[in-house]
Amino acid sequence: MLVEKYKIDQFNHEILNDHKRKFEFVASSVKNVEEILQKLVDFQIAIPSWALGTGGTRFGRFAGGGEPRSLEEKIEDIGLLHKLNNCSGAISLHIPWDIPTNSNNIKALAAQHGIRFDAMNSNTFQDQAGQEWSYKYGSMQHIDKGVRRQAIEHNIEVIKYGIELGSESLTVWLADGSNFPGQLNMRKAFQNTLESLQEVYAELPDNWKMFVEYKAFEPNFYSTTVGDWGQSFLYASKLGPKAYTLVDLGHHLPNANIEQIVALLLMEEKLGGFHFNDSKYSDDDLTVGSINPYQLFLIFKELVEGMDARGMNHASDLGWMIDASHNVKDPLEDLLQSVEAIMIAYAQALLVDAKELEAAQLANDVVRAQEILQGAYRTDVRPLIAEARLRGGAALEPLNLYRQLKVRENLIKERGLKTVATGL
Ligand code: PSV
Numbered sequence: 534m535l536v537e538k539y540k541i542d543q544f545n546h547e548i549l550n551d552h553k554r555k556f557e558f559v560a561s562s563v564k565n566v567e568e569i570l571q572k573l574v575d576f577q578i579a580i581p582s583w584a585l586g587t588g589g590t591r592f593g594r595f596a597g598g599g600e601p602r603s604l605e606e607k608i609e610d611i612g613l614l615h616k617l618n619n620c621s622g623a624i625s626l627h628i629p630w631d632i633p634t635n636s637n638n639i640k641a642l643a644a645q646h647g648i649r650f651d652a653m654n655s656n657t658f659q660d661q662a663g664q665e666w667s668y669k670y671g672s673m674q675h676i677d678k679g680v681r682r683q684a685i686e687h688n689i690e691v692i693k694y695g696i697e698l699g700s701e702s703l704t705v706w707l708a709d710g711s712n713f714p715g716q717l718n719m720r721k722a723f724q725n726t727l728e729s730l731q732e733v734y735a736e737l738p739d740n741w742k743m744f745v746e747y748k749a750f751e752p753n754f755y756s757t758t759v760g761d762w763g764q765s766f767l768y769a770s771k772l773g774p775k776a777y778t779l780v781d782l783g784h785h786l787p788n789a790n791i792e793q794i795v796a797l798l799l800m801e802e803k804l805g806g807f808h809f810n811d812s813k814y815s816d817d818d819l820t821v822g823s824i825n826p827y828q829l830f831l832i833f834k835e836l837v838e839g840m841d842a843r844g845m846n847h848a849s850d851l852g853w854m855i856d857a858s859h860n861v862k863d864p865l866e867d868l869l870q871s872v873e874a875i876m877i878a879y880a881q882a883l884l885v886d887a888k889e890l891e892a893a894q895l896a897n898d899v900v901r902a903q904e905i906l907q908g909a910y911r912t913d914v915r916p917l918i919a920e921a922r923l924r925g926g927a928a929l930e931p932l933n934l935y936r937q938l939k940v941r942e943n944l945i946k947e948r949g950l951k952t953v954a955t956g957l
């Protein structure tokens with residue numbers, strides 16, 4: 534389904550006066566409003582190819598219909614999101630779920646929708662049909678060289694697809710670990726994994742980055758071989774300057790101070806990218822900002838401060854991706870909500886007066902410091918984000934327009950009710 538530009542303009546026209554009134558009200562109290570708006574226009578969040586269908590749990594999956602049946606249809610779905618919000622201009626692919634049969638055609642289709650290829654993801658956590666070795670006891674950590682070689686070759690193949698498509702990064706998430714004490718030698722598992730990663734690293738083109746994603750537990754419940762940011766940092770440091778840590782918000786033990794992790798990784802120039810989602814318990818993969826939006830704001834506050842301290846470009850120097858799963862919502866509506874939540878947290882972080890905060894910190898004025906942070910957090914920045922969207926030619930209210938245009942109903946008509954997208 535294509536959304537014509539005139540439909541967006543028509544929709545915006547009807548609510549423009551109301552928007553202008555709200556925008557002028559917020560803008561009047563923001564010092565550098567034009568600079569902030571430009572940053573919001575530039576900021577893009579990659580959509581994961583595996584989150585365009587309905588997610589499930591090990592207890593069941595309740596598909597909603599109209600799911601993309603191919604990589605082409607996944608790109609079309611993201612094109613639709615991008616048209617509505619102008620900040621979903623990238624896709625993160627998972628191989629082998631999204632092997633491009635003709636890379637040139639896929640590239641051309643993506644370009645038509647204004648979409649670029651963000652990090653490529655490998656998959657050595659599932660066995661694939663026809664595969665020689667099993668990953669039951671791990672992949673890159675495996676005691677058997679054959680399994681490790683297969684995992685290495687797979688990652689090299691993923692890089693090859695990425696080069697064809699114009700991606701510039703590889704995310705490696707390993708399910709490797711153990712379920713029971715004594716099952717493996719943790720030191721040897723680390724060493725095997727490091728050596729395997731080194732072989733993949735050696736195949737990275739010069740302009741590529743490797744993101745090493747950590748996760749505390751699941752599918753292994755006793756030890757995970759890349760289990761936390763310290764371990765990921767260790768791999769990334771040993772691998773070299775093209776290797777970075779990737780932070781997935783759902784991959785921590787309860788109450789971890791993720792903002793502090795982010796601050797230190799940035800300080801060490803080892804923060805590479807993000808997987809955004811939200812959670813109440815662990816890796817719940819819920820809509821970004823649906824459970825703990827204040828934490829998301831605090832993370833963005835550290836990101837903005839840390840990137841500015843290094844003179845980094847907010848939009849392009851880190852990989853921004855969503856990694857979520859939608860069990861009860863329409864995936865596209867959920868993604869629109871997630872992107873909106875990220876933009877809100879980013880805009881609020883941009884409102885923090887860094888100089889004033891530093892002055893409060895240097896005076897040990899704890900109360901003032903809290904007032905500054907919460908002043909930014911409690912500002913309703915939605916009109917700023919809407920204005921940025923308007924300037925980028927997108928919809929003032931993407932979700933409302935999505936519903937008005939009956940996008941899901943149209944996709945069901947086009948693709949059918951019983952379609953199943955690849956992914957989790
Ligand atoms: C693992 O839980 C993870 O967060 C990794 O990023 C995977 O690649 C992704 O989910 C999808 O399976």
Ligand code: MN
Pocket residue numbers: 706746781808856
């Ligand atoms: Mn992830």
